[in-house]
Amino acid sequence: MFDNEIHLSFMSKSQNEGFARMVASSFVSQLDPTIEELSDIRTAVSEAVTNAVIHGYDNKNGTIYMDCYCEGKTVTITIRDDGNGIDDVELAMQPFYTSKPNLDRSGMGFSVMEAFMDKISVESEPNVGTTVTMVKTIDSSGAYVKEKQDE
Numbered sequence: 001m002f003d004n005e006i007h008l009s010f011m012s013k014s015q016n017e018g019f020a021r022m023v024a025s026s027f028v029s030q031l032d033p034t035i036e037e038l039s040d041i042r043t044a045v046s047e048a049v050t051n052a053v054i055h056g057y058d059n060k061n062g063t064i065y066m067d068c069y070c071e072g073k074t075v076t077i078t079i080r081d082d083g084n085g086i087d088d089v090e091l092a093m094q095p096f097y098t099s100k101p102n103l104d105r106s107g108m109g110f111s112v113m114e115a116f117m118d119k120i121s122v123e124s125e126p127n128v129g130t131t132v133t134m135v136k137t138i139d140s141s142g143a144y145v146k147e148k149q150d151e
Helices: 016-031 035-056 109-116 143-150
Strands: 004-011 063-071 074-081 119-125 129-137
Touching: 004 016, 016 035, 016 063, 016 074, 035 063, 035 074, 035 109, 035 129, 109 119, 109 129
Parallel strands: none
Antiparallel strands: 004 063, 063 074, 074 129, 119 129
């Protein structure tokens, strides 16, 4: 049982990436995160949604699902699509790998998610879809603020 949860679905349009980011950060706000933690979560959600739009649905209409769960000070955010799926998840998660080099993609989406979240897992099946699960524990001790003040 979770302390709180939300479930959201939206069209796979690039303009909805900002909406998903805003919803996730609003949901996480109940855990009293630092500005840096909120920024990390917003960035990771942006990357996951952008991947679903560009790679999952090839910029065509589809549905993206976002689920957010809080348990204690830990937030779990799942971004799922019913799109193209990934043939080789391990390869796709390598820095600088992109399946769409013609679109000037950097291939850093999963690396960014891993850098900003405590844990990330990717499940995918070709022609079925992809689920990205990201976990972050919020440290409300104010350690980040204190470190900045000490500099």
